[in-house]
Amino acid sequence: MAEPDHRDRGCPVGRDEERWGWPDMRFSGFRLVAEALRGHSGWKPLWRDPAPQPAYDVVIVGGGHGMATAYYLAKTFGQARIAVLDKGWVGGGNIGRNTTIIRSNYLLPGNEPFYELSMTLWEGLEQELNFNAMVSQRGVLNLCHTDGQRDSFRRRGNAMRLAGADAKLLEADEVRAMAPFLNFDNARFPIKGGLLQGRGGTARHDAVAWGYARGADVAGVDIIQNCEVTGFDIDNGRVTGVQTTRGPIRANTVGVAVAGNSGRVMGLAGMRLPIESHVLQAFVTEGLKPAIPGVITYGAGHFYISQSDKGGLVFGGDIDGYNSYAQRGNLPTVEDVVEGGMALMPMIGRARLLRSWGGVMDMSMDGSPIIDATPVEGLYLNAGWCYGGFKATPASGYCFAHLLATGRPHEVAAAYRLDRFARGHVIDERGAGAQPNLH
Amino acid sequence: MLIPHPLLGPRDAQEFTYLGDARLLERPDPAAENAEARFCDYVYLRDNPAGVHRELWFHEHGDRSWLVVTRDTVTHEILGAELAADVKGAGA
Amino acid sequence: MTDLTPITALGTAEAPSVAFGPLTVAEDARLGLASLALRRGADVPEPMGLKLPGPGDCVAGAGVGAFWTGPGQWMLEAPGRAEEDFAAEVARNAPGCSVTEQTDGWAAFDIVSDAGAAPVDALLERLVNLPPASLLPGKATRTVLEHLGVFVIRRAGDRLTVLGMRSAAGSLWHALTVAAKRREDAG
Numbered sequence: 001m002a003e004p005d006h007r008d009r010g011c012p013v014g015r016d017e018e019r020w021g022w023p024d025m026r027f028s029g030f031r032l033v034a035e036a037l038r039g040h041s042g043w044k045p046l047w048r049d050p051a052p053q054p055a056y057d058v059v060i061v062g063g064g065h066g067m068a069t070a071y072y073l074a075k076t077f078g079q080a081r082i083a084v085l086d087k088g089w090v091g092g093g094n095i096g097r098n099t100t101i102i103r104s105n106y107l108l109p110g111n112e113p114f115y116e117l118s119m120t121l122w123e124g125l126e127q128e129l130n131f132n133a134m135v136s137q138r139g140v141l142n143l144c145h146t147d148g149q150r151d152s153f154r155r156r157g158n159a160m161r162l163a164g165a166d167a168k169l170l171e172a173d174e175v176r177a178m179a180p181f182l183n184f185d186n187a188r189f190p191i192k193g194g195l196l197q198g199r200g201g202t203a204r205h206d207a208v209a210w211g212y213a214r215g216a217d218v219a220g221v222d223i224i225q226n227c228e229v230t231g232f233d234i235d236n237g238r239v240t241g242v243q244t245t246r247g248p249i250r251a252n253t254v255g256v257a258v259a260g261n262s263g264r265v266m267g268l269a270g271m272r273l274p275i276e277s278h279v280l281q282a283f284v285t286e287g288l289k290p291a292i293p294g295v296i297t298y299g300a301g302h303f304y305i306s307q308s309d310k311g312g313l314v315f316g317g318d319i320d321g322y323n324s325y326a327q328r329g330n331l332p333t334v335e336d337v338v339e340g341g342m343a344l345m346p347m348i349g350r351a352r353l354l355r356s357w358g359g360v361m362d363m364s365m366d367g368s369p370i371i372d373a374t375p376v377e378g379l380y381l382n383a384g385w386c387y388g389g390f391k392a393t394p395a396s397g398y399c400f401a402h403l404l405a406t407g408r409p410h411e412v413a414a415a416y417r418l419d420r421f422a423r424g425h426v427i428d429e430r431g432a433g434a435q436p437n438l439h
Numbered sequence: 440m441l442i443p444h445p446l447l448g449p450r451d452a453q454e455f456t457y458l459g460d461a462r463l464l465e466r467p468d469p470a471a472e473n474a475e476a477r478f479c480d481y482v483y484l485r486d487n488p489a490g491v492h493r494e495l496w497f498h499e500h501g502d503r504s505w506l507v508v509t510r511d512t513v514t515h516e517i518l519g520a521e522l523a524a525d526v527k528g529a530g531a
Numbered sequence: 532m533t534d535l536t537p538i539t540a541l542g543t544a545e546a547p548s549v550a551f552g553p554l555t556v557a558e559d560a561r562l563g564l565a566s567l568a569l570r571r572g573a574d575v576p577e578p579m580g581l582k583l584p585g586p587g588d589c590v591a592g593a594g595v596g597a598f599w600t601g602p603g604q605w606m607l608e609a610p611g612r613a614e615e616d617f618a619a620e621v622a623r624n625a626p627g628c629s630v631t632e633q634t635d636g637w638a639a640f641d642i643v644s645d646a647g648a649a650p651v652d653a654l655l656e657r658l659v660n661l662p663p664a665s666l667l668p669g670k671a672t673r674t675v676l677e678h679l680g681v682f683v684i685r686r687a688g689d690r691l692t693v694l695g696m697r698s699a700a701g702s703l704w705h706a707l708t709v710a711a712k713r714r715e716d717a718g
Contacts, residue, residue, distance in 0.1 A: 263486070263487030264488075264489050267487075273484065274483040274484055276460075277487055277512070321456075323459070323460075323494065324515065326512070326513060365483045422479045422483075434482050434483055435459075448664065448665060454674060454675055499680075500673060500680050501672070502586070502599075502600065502602065503600075524602070
């Protein structure tokens, strides 16, 4: 199969620095040595901390996907007078509360091309941003435990390849060569093989937030932190600005990208969404020597694991399953996750947990996101990322910027419409129906 | 979380499965003129409040009652529980 | 006709019984069971003279017992009568109610103490996540035990029955005997 050319999709493959000359190259080996000799006193903040101006062309609410949106809006789509509002600090929301996995291993046509665009953007991200996001394509391996599951993996792998992604179906002995520590002969759930996406892997979540923030700032975007939106100004069905904890800000266009809190924020604009907020927990062990080669997911329980560059085993499982804005979960889910881990790789029982945390997810009614205009003119929504938002950050930002700049959805995000539920065009990878805690 | 079952006293939330907003008890009239639009709202749209939420829990590993539990989604504090049959009966 | 050999839920010819200190864990392969549910608005019957118990309770009558399983629903028990058509007898004695044969759906395990209630209480602490008040003598309740849905019936201070799904009888036996052994080892 020929390599897909993502330029055809109107997507930047960001290596052309002549098009985008950085005003100052702040990081280099020379600079690091020089700073080491003067006690690192010469480093400057990576972005400005401006007070909000009275008016902008575009206000983006949310500093995660929103930051990526602002970056592409300024840089690729040439828009000016952009502000990103974050209720906390850059990297303090869900972009800093995830398990850092990147992958494009979806089945459905509404999803897979989008996530594959995201994967190609990940592959060029560090060059694009001139920032080390520690993108590590160490592979994502989904394990299968039954013949039926292998069949479904084969189908998904073929769908991935049709969309230009990579996928390889592995037999059990190939999995054993990669990860000999797995419990292959578990009586109930023996490992029969797996679906490997070699280009998948991990990226350092904080550095992604910081890289986009620096890039947006350099492109002229005002990053306004500790600025929570408390209301929308809507005049005759058209948005004219936002009310915030730092005062009113006028805007022609407002984009909301606050996954986890979408229901709460859009409620301020009088909208009910096909979304429930749920809490997802994740866990890190003490640092260990390298043991786990890539990302591994258990096919008989909900458990996924990888090892960070620092050595900690990073893992997670199911959402707790009830509506929550608490950013912390309960112990039964902790037990459920670690039981899954013990069933898959008994050696994990020897590792000690260092910490755990909870993030609040927009669980949508079909398990897929929304990038669309709303019934309020000038107000746009980016939401419903369930627990898969991190890997989508580049494409979500790119496609949302496309929508904000042109008023039209990007080709690969065309299925993520807000009205798809009413039209019956849901994108339900799990086939679970309108039951958010099952997606 | 402990759910105060109206018949059986405090029970671990692990014994229950969760359905969601208790407004799911208010099924629209399929014979109404705008039934299609109302069913779409009923099936897909949620208030999703940050704060007090009335929600349906099923006592699957218990007496198989549906409960309407009032719970704070910000603190996870459980403020009360009623049998859904009583709630539905009172509303009918 | 083929000459069939009856086996217990654990697959043995005779029901096993194992002692762990003062506690004896044994399968009861001879417990007949039938469920009874009221139709909407119906009066509560008194089958075989049994006054059906309220939420969370169990009663024992002459050769027959019952415990509450849900609003308007009970399980009726007939010790030693697994091979009879107990459900038919219940149906005859509870006209207008929905009665279903349950004997073959369940595996029953009796846990008996020869040192009073304390060893049973200690075992229950290890088995189920329930407040002690719901496990006093005369109480019966459905709950989770090692991911299995079970009924826990506290017939007396020194006597407990656990009913679990028959297809998971081996897992339940393992859970009960391991917990009893650990209680014994812990003294």
